[in-house]
Amino acid sequence: MSQAINGTGHGGGNGVGNGGRAPGEPLLEVRDVVQEFAVRGPGGVKGAVVHAVSNVSFAIGTGETLGIVGETGSGKTTLARSVIQAPRPKSGEIRFLGTDLMRLGRRALTQARRQMQMVYQDPFGSLNPRWRVIELVEEPLLGYDVKPASARRKRVDELLDLVGLNPSVYGRRRPHELSGGQCQRVAIARAIALNPALVICDEPVASLDVLIQAQVLNLFERLRAELGLSYLFISHDLALVKQVSDRVAVMYLGQLAEIGPAEDLYRRPLHPYTSALLDSIPGLDPATGQVRRPVPLAGEPPSPIEPPSGCRFRTRCPFAQERCAVETPRLREVLRGRQVACHFPVNVVADTAKDSAE
Amino acid sequence: MRDLRVTFTRGGRRVHAVNGLSYDLSEGEILAIIGESGSGKTVGARTLMGLLPPSAQVSGSAMFDGTELVGMPEPTIRHWRGSEIAMVFQDPTRSLNPTMKIGTQITEAIRQHSDLDRAAARDRAVELLKLVHLPAAERRFHEYPHQLSGGMRQRVVIAIALAGEPRLLIADEATSALDVTTQAQIMSLLLELQERLGMAIILISHDLGLAASYAQNVVVMYAGRAVEYAPARQLFRDVRMPYTRALLGAIPQLERPSHGQLPVISGQPPDPAALPEGCPFRPRCDISTDKCAEAPPFLEHMPGHWWACWHGEAVHPVDPAAAPGASASPAASAGVAGEDGRS
Numbered sequence: 130m131s132q133a134i135n136g137t138g139h140g141g142g143n144g145v146g147n148g149g150r151a152p153g154e155p156l157l158e159v160r161d162v163v164q165e166f167a168v169r170g171p172g173g174v175k176g177a178v179v180h181a182v183s184n185v186s187f188a189i190g191t192g193e194t195l196g197i198v199g200e201t202g203s204g205k206t207t208l209a210r211s212v213i214q215a216p217r218p219k220s221g222e223i224r225f226l227g228t229d230l231m232r233l234g235r236r237a238l239t240q241a242r243r244q245m246q247m248v249y250q251d252p253f254g255s256l257n258p259r260w261r262v263i264e265l266v267e268e269p270l271l272g273y274d275v276k277p278a279s280a281r282r283k284r285v286d287e288l289l290d291l292v293g294l295n296p297s298v299y300g301r302r303r304p305h306e307l308s309g310g311q312c313q314r315v316a317i318a319r320a321i322a323l324n325p326a327l328v329i330c331d332e333p334v335a336s337l338d339v340l341i342q343a344q345v346l347n348l349f350e351r352l353r354a355e356l357g358l359s360y361l362f363i364s365h366d367l368a369l370v371k372q373v374s375d376r377v378a379v380m381y382l383g384q385l386a387e388i389g390p391a392e393d394l395y396r397r398p399l400h401p402y403t404s405a406l407l408d409s410i411p412g413l414d415p416a417t418g419q420v421r422r423p424v425p426l427a428g429e430p431p432s433p434i435e436p437p438s439g440c441r442f443r444t445r446c447p448f449a450q451e452r453c454a455v456e457t458p459r460l461r462e463v464l465r466g467r468q469v470a471c472h473f474p475v476n477v478v479a480d481t482a483k484d485s486a487e
Numbered sequence: 488m489r490d491l492r493v494t495f496t497r498g499g500r501r502v503h504a505v506n507g508l509s510y511d512l513s514e515g516e517i518l519a520i521i522g523e524s525g526s527g528k529t530v531g532a533r534t535l536m537g538l539l540p541p542s543a544q545v546s547g548s549a550m551f552d553g554t555e556l557v558g559m560p561e562p563t564i565r566h567w568r569g570s571e572i573a574m575v576f577q578d579p580t581r582s583l584n585p586t587m588k589i590g591t592q593i594t595e596a597i598r599q600h601s602d603l604d605r606a607a608a609r610d611r612a613v614e615l616l617k618l619v620h621l622p623a624a625e626r627r628f629h630e631y632p633h634q635l636s637g638g639m640r641q642r643v644v645i646a647i648a649l650a651g652e653p654r655l656l657i658a659d660e661a662t663s664a665l666d667v668t669t670q671a672q673i674m675s676l677l678l679e680l681q682e683r684l685g686m687a688i689i690l691i692s693h694d695l696g697l698a699a700s701y702a703q704n705v706v707v708m709y710a711g712r713a714v715e716y717a718p719a720r721q722l723f724r725d726v727r728m729p730y731t732r733a734l735l736g737a738i739p740q741l742e743r744p745s746h747g748q749l750p751v752i753s754g755q756p757p758d759p760a761a762l763p764e765g766c767p768f769r770p771r772c773d774i775s776t777d778k779c780a781e782a783p784p785f786l787e788h789m790p791g792h793w794w795a796c797w798h799g800e801a802v803h804p805v806d807p808a809a810a811p812g813a814s815a816s817p818a819a820s821a822g823v824a825g826e827d828g829r830s
Contacts, residue, residue, distance in 0.1 A: 345741075
């Protein structure tokens with residue numbers, strides 16, 4: 130199936146290709162990205178700054194899914210938008226397919242974006258209500274000058290098949306004639322139309338019912354396997370992120386608290402915030418039948434206009450000490466493959482020796 | 488609640504929003520009503536509040552402490568609303584008046600339900616704000632809703648709901664718009680209030696995890712019908728209705744390894760204006776038979792455990808032996824087998 134897609138998808142001459150990328154270099158490498166917005170502060174005072182994303186670094190390998198979890202206002206959406214340069218972040222480096230996107234001009238950036246597509250939360254809001262499904266899916270192909278028209282039509286049918294919508298049944302419909310899940314399938318078909326290397330999903334299933342949500346998650350998994358896609362997958366739902374991710378990054382107030390392989394991170398969180406997040410999820414362990422009654426974390430997230438000094442989580446952290454207010458913890462590797470930004474990571478002391486010896 | 492049915496006229500068609508809903512709620516109990524959008528869970532609760540559009544036709548019975556709520560005239564129901572039964576909705580922003588200070592809004596609600604004078608109502612309002620653990624309650628009293636975070640707004644809405652000292656609080660997806668840590672805070676607040684005030688709570692949610700952790704009993708709704716009703720633990724341990732089972736399987740679980748395919752069912756819930764004959768879940772069910780052309784009755788098959796399915800005995804729980812370390816899982820869905828992640 131993937132061969133047929135490659136046949137029509139790539140138009141060639143992208144400006145950004147694998148050419149500039151050294152072997153072994155990650156698909157996307159984000160270094161020290163900072164994004165800030167000027168706003169009026171309390172009382173209408175000028176000059177206040179929202180520290181939306183502060184010094185975030187991570188990388189995504191080819192075919193890898195990186196999940197980003199965090200609560201409202203943690204900056205995960207701003208981070209995603211910084212990656213696609215909409216708007217361009219204040220500082221930092223974003224290397225995608227071997228090119229630093231921060232230094233690209235408008236035209237080169239448009240070409241680079243061909244390789245990175247977004248899927249948003251609201252499937253209705255991201256589709257023009259007056260267009261038919263086939264027109265919606267054809268649009269990205271038109272936008273990047275895929276010719277001739279017959280090739281575009283063939284590709285649209287292929288894409289609709291790929292996302293599980295029968296073109297002869299759904300092709301002529303408009304968004305209001307589709308369910309939420311079907312709309313999201315159309316949005317996904319649009320995103321993968323140009324064979325992107327990376328798909329950025331911002332809460333892609335948050336507005337769907339669980340049964341539909343499971344179908345769309347399965348679709349993401351299938352596309353990953355069939356097309357070798359990489360995902361940057363953003364959600365507030367920890368279980369959902371785990372379902373799709375190889376590695377997971379936890380964001381708190383514009384910074385990464387922790388990043389590491391999904392399985393490890395959930396089994397043994399290192400950052401007190403990750404631990405608190407996991408403790409907040411109600412549910413029932415399907416294995417043991419034991420009920421998980423959440424342990425609430427005290428306090429409210431501080432304002433990103435005046436983030437606390439030092440560690441931003443310290444105001445709510447049960448283990449905070451003096452050092453946390455003075456010195457900002459850097460993201461450092463404490464166990465193999467696992468980085469945490471905390472002076473006093475949890476779950477680490479007893480096992481450090483064993484893990485580093487591995 | 489016995490065999491509640493609600494229909495509306497929408498665009499000239501009769502929409503069967505609730506199609507047979509029965510449950511019992513004891514004093515001080517937490518009951519969860521679970522279902523997808525359009526399953527009738529909200530309409531069923533709104534009936535208790537008398538908050539249905541004029542075209543609604545209601546039949547069945549909802550007895551609240553000996554009083555029949557179905558068919559109660561509007562002036563009487565207006566008294567009930569708030570003082571006996573109060574409701575908290577999903578979006579706290581839409582429940583609050585953006586142009587009024589929160590203190591004024593609470594005081595107004597208190598004076599609606601009591602004959603306290605302005606000063607006494609005001610004291611009571613501050614007391615309520617403290618009861619719901621709003622930080623710096625006295626100062627917040629003079630603030631507007633937009634100055635508060637989402638979690639704080641929901642606390643204010645809950646304080647307003649408590650103004651009439653209701654005996655039943657209906658929380659309609661009250662924590663769905665909130666972050667997990669805030670949700671945990673609000674839920675622990677509701678639990679505390681339930682214990683301190685002896686209030687019963689109906690939790691309306693799509694979140695089975697929430698129901699499992701907090702509710703004593705759970706009603707699962709599909710296409711306007713109650714399809715399963717049992718004590719929470721019993722339900723999750725021994726699910727009997729194929730729809731409940733599908734719901735349980737479709738939820739990503741923290742305990743499952745990454746990248747598995749989730750067990751899904753195809754199709755969509757039926758159109759409430761054109762419900763199929765027989766069991767409404769039949770077109771999507773993998774164990775349906777000819778028998779299912781006849782609607783299964785909602786019966787108490789085991790003590791306290793009700794379900795509406797002809798084949799409930801044949802349904803097995805989702806992952807009975809997927810315990811960590813259990814290598815051969817009989818539930819052979821790809822996502823569950825094996826625990827050999829990347830440890």
